[in-house]
Amino acid sequence: MSTTDLKIISSVVPEELRLNVLPRYLGRHYLTGESYVYDWAARLDRSYQGGLWHFFTLSNGGFYMAPADASRVHVRWHLNGYSDMMGADAFGIVVTLFALCHLAEKCGDDNVIEHYHELRAYATQHVEAANILRAID
Secondary structure (H helix, E strand, O other): OOHHHOOOOEEEOOHHHHHHHHHHHHHHHHHHHHHHHHHHHHHHOOOOOOOOEEEEEEOOOOEEEEEOOOOOEEEEEOOOOEEEEEOHHHHHHHHHHHHHHHHHHHHOOHHHHHHHHHHHHHHOOOOOHHHHHHHHO
């Protein structure tokens, strides 16, 4: 079995450990990265009003953030014509992918680029993979 065949597992980060997540994964860019996540959430969901987000770590070394609200979200991205509903977890993956891409472009940090690829690998295994991949295309 190759490493691409392995099931990637996500784990929610306990509340008391959340403060360490973004500095661990994004280093000195963690504040910018977090603000990009919230900015992309507002860009992709016109009804986004903020709120609590969960942090997830991935067994392949990646991470992502997702809104704690379990409701479905209507996501629109005008640059690729995407417009559809998805769950909050899938929305968090999409938003985090957009934010990581944006951050990598701004800071040029190879670790950020690696985390994008780790999350994208997980996205391909997600129950809403087709929707996620269409949204980021």
